[in-house]
Amino acid sequence: MARADSGGxxxxxxxxxxxxxxxxxxxxxxxxxxxxxxVADRRHVWKNYTEAARLSDKQRELVDELTGRCPEMQAxxxxxxxxAMLLRPEEANAERLAEWITAVRAEDLPSLHSFTRxxxxxKTAVTAALTLxxxxxxxxxxxxxxxxxxxxxxxxxxxxxLRHRILLGSNHPS
Numbered sequence: 448m449a450r451a452d453s454g455g456x457x458x459x460x461x462x463x464x465x466x467x468x469x470x471x472x473x474x475x476x477x478x479x480x481x482x483x484x485x486v487a488d489r490r491h492v493w494k495n496y497t498e499a500a501r502l503s504d505k506q507r508e509l510v511d512e513l514t515g516r517c518p519e520m521q522a523x524x525x526x527x528x529x530x531a532m533l534l535r536p537e538e539a540n541a542e543r544l545a546e547w548i549t550a551v552r553a554e555d556l557p558s559l560h561s562f563t564r565x566x567x568x569x570k571t572a573v574t575a576a577l578t579l580x581x582x583x584x585x586x587x588x589x590x591x592x593x594x595x596x597x598x599x600x601x602x603x604x605x606x607x608x609l610r611h612r613i614l615l616g617s618n619h620p621s
Contacts, residue, residue: 541577596609
């Protein structure tokens with residue numbers, strides 16, 4: 448059934464009218480050409496960060512196939528692996544980070560350009576994270592556990608019981 452749009456004209460339902468008359472099927476732009484393999488980004492993106500020596504033969508073949516078809520994918524894989532190497536805190540990482548940012552900006556990779564702009568906005572914190580051996584992982588873990596307990600107990604108990612559960616659940620010495 449036709450309905451009126453804002454201009455007073457009759458607008459048709461996107462798939463034809465509701466009584467069964469369907470619009471002609473246009474080719475979908477997201478269909479892939481025959482003979483190509485669909486790869487879900489979230490399932491395979493971690494392979495870009497993993498050292499090639501740690502991948503299985505099948506995983507290495509998949510990465511080689513993906514990077515062989517697309518030069519941008521090869522550059523992205525190389526840059527992400529280089530950045531992953533920076534995540535092990537060392538004194539020289541400050542210089543390596545500057546070199547990495549320069550190399551990334553020389554490539555045509557807009558997503559990494561955005562990432563490097565974010566790194567530049569908080570350069571001192573990023574440099575400290577990549578060069579110093581200190582981190583706040585334990586504190587973040589305690590915060591996460593506390594929030595989880597609060598969500599479980601929401602509306603059921605008072606603050607003293609929450610405090611008691613937090614103190615009983617802590618496995619580390621105070």
